Amino acid sequence: MVAEISADHIRWAVQSRSSGSEAPWHVTVLEDKAFKDDTRQYKTVIPSEFANEIEVRLCVSWRSNVIVSRTVRQSIIGIGGRPHAPKLIAQLQISSNSYVICWNSPLPRLYKVSLYSLDGKQISSDETTNQCYLFTNIPTENCCRANIGYATFTEPSIDVAVKLELANTNEVTLESPPQLVFTNGTAIMKLYDVDDYVVLTDPKTIAYDPGPGRTITGTVLIVAAIAEL
Incomplete structure (x- = not known):
């Protein structure tokens, strides 16, 4: 050779x-x-x-x-080149006027999270280092679109937009009683009895694959798992 x-x-x-x-x-x-x-x-x-x-x-x-x-x-020195837009990984309506969104990006950054009405009027704006954000007190009329971007970059092309479609929780019927979802760091599990504080019954393991190279440590994957239930 x-x-x-x-x-x-x-x-x-x-x-x-x-x-x-x-x-x-x-x-x-x-x-x-x-x-x-x-x-x-x-x-x-x-x-x-x-x-x-x-x-x-x-x-x-x-x-x-x-x-x-x-x-x-x-x-390397500095922040490097042009960033890629954050990648949406999970979203879930929590109540009639609250909604959680989770995303991922190559490196932890300071993110800018904004909420807009459907006609483009800004409702709220915030900055966070977390990769999950809970929107609360969301108006029900003409709502809504969320933008996730970087606080230090203003290019709209590197933002991810998410349309929030809020369901009327009064019309939602629960198919099962409340459940407690938690993690031990290696798996995601749930208890059917939320009052079982000493875990007298064995929790059930949720079949959830976080993907290659990722571990179950934090809010991001917990919300992702709940969204798949």
């Missing part, structure tokens, strides 16, 4: 992405002269990322063969 690589035309590239993300790799193809001088070193510029840390690896290809190096993590 070494002889084949030496005799064939090869291409070098750098692959990069935000650390810990499952985003596709950004590929930066190097010039043909890369690694051909005596120093065996080469400098290039890779796309800026909206992250505090990035993953980088070297890639070499020839014919139909591709080899990549081990992944190296590198801290």
